Amino acid sequence: METGSLWDDLPARPLDAELTNVLLERPAFRIERIVSTGQATPEGQWYDQETDEWVLVVKGRARLRIEGEAQDRELGEGDFVLLPAHCRHRVTWTEPDVPTVWLAIHFAASPHGPRQSQ
Amino acid sequence: METGSLWDDLPARPLDAELTNVLLERPAFRIERIVSTGQATPEGQWYDQETDEWVLVVKGRARLRIEGEAQDRELGEGDFVLLPAHCRHRVTWTEPDVPTVWLAIHFAASPHGPRQSQ
Numbered sequence: 001m002e003t004g005s006l007w008d009d010l011p012a013r014p015l016d017a018e019l020t021n022v023l024l025e026r027p028a029f030r031i032e033r034i035v036s037t038g039q040a041t042p043e044g045q046w047y048d049q050e051t052d053e054w055v056l057v058v059k060g061r062a063r064l065r066i067e068g069e070a071q072d073r074e075l076g077e078g079d080f081v082l083l084p085a086h087c088r089h090r091v092t093w094t095e096p097d098v099p100t101v102w103l104a105i106h107f108a109a110s111p112h113g114p115r116q117s118q
Numbered sequence: 119m120e121t122g123s124l125w126d127d128l129p130a131r132p133l134d135a136e137l138t139n140v141l142l143e144r145p146a147f148r149i150e151r152i153v154s155t156g157q158a159t160p161e162g163q164w165y166d167q168e169t170d171e172w173v174l175v176v177k178g179r180a181r182l183r184i185e186g187e188a189q190d191r192e193l194g195e196g197d198f199v200l201l202p203a204h205c206r207h208r209v210t211w212t213e214p215d216v217p218t219v220w221l222a223i224h225f226a227a228s229p230h231g232p233r234q235s236q
Contacts (some may be wrong), residue, residue, distance in 0.1 A: 006174070006196040024172055024200060026225065028146035031172060054142055054149060056124070056221070058176060058196070078124040078176070082142060103174070105223070107144065 006033055006058055010099050014038050029107035036062065038096035046088040051106045056080040060100025063093040124151055124176055128217050132156050147225035154180065156214035164206040169224045174198040178218025181211040 002024060011019060014037035024031040041047065046067060057079050063072040064081065067088035075081070083089055094100045120142060129137060132155035142149040159165065164185060175197050181190040182199065185206035193199070201207055212218045 002198075002200040003191075004198060006198065023198065028225070031223070073121075080120075080122060080124065080141065082120040103221070105149070107146070 006101055006103070010035060010101070011037060014096065027108075029105055032102075032104045032106070034102040034104055036060070036091070036094035036100040036102070038094055039091070040093050041090040046090055047083075048088050049083070049085055049106075051108050052085050053083045054080065054105045054107070055083065056103045058101045058103055060098055061095045062091055062100050062102075065090045065092050124219055124221070128153060128219070129155060132214065145226075147223055150220075150222045150224070152220040152222055154178070154209070154212035154218040154220070156212055157209070158211050159208040164208055165201075166206050167201070167203055167224075169226050170203050171201045172198065172223045172225070173201065174221045176219045176221055178216055179213045180209055180218050180220075183208045183210050 004023070015035075018037075018039050019035040021033045022030060023033055057075045057077055059077060061077075062075045064075055065072045066083075072092050073081070122141070133153075136155075136157050137153040139151045140148060141151055175193045175195055177195060179195075180193045182193055183190045184201075190210050191199070
């Protein structure tokens, strides 16, 4: 049985890059812990993913820009967002002084047919 | 795009039963927020589920008993547990004074064949 804590092995000081740990992986999806220590997506770059992603800020704070939106979304503890595949987005800011801990669930489109409307 | 906060509409006082909200549902899995306000599984009863469940305590505290184990597991903020299908378990205690917020991901066995060994 896989057990653990999202606070296991948190970096004591800012890292050069985000830290990603896979907590559980199955064919249909993957659960990750992502730790940011001030990182942001480089200017002009966008994430454009093949899979849907559901992401939750468990600790810390971040700002997220969705392509086409006029301003960043402010995300704090407890906030979650569904990012459909190919919804281009950037992380424009994460808290620099304390780690921001994200829970990210990446999941493939349904194997049973077209994506359900939500 | 589904967005929200795990703190939305938290009960201001203890409820008669746990509160469950489905945050995202797809054929292969379902993400739920569960709020406990002191509830525990009735004495002598066990959860025996058809699907695997990955569960995280986001706020609050709880105790979990797995059948066959000698004592409860203490779960606090950030702790997660994978409960395989038919792993009989009980919640023996949740914090009575403040809501305990769980994130639960229920997922079916892989449609692609036998369960992967982990």
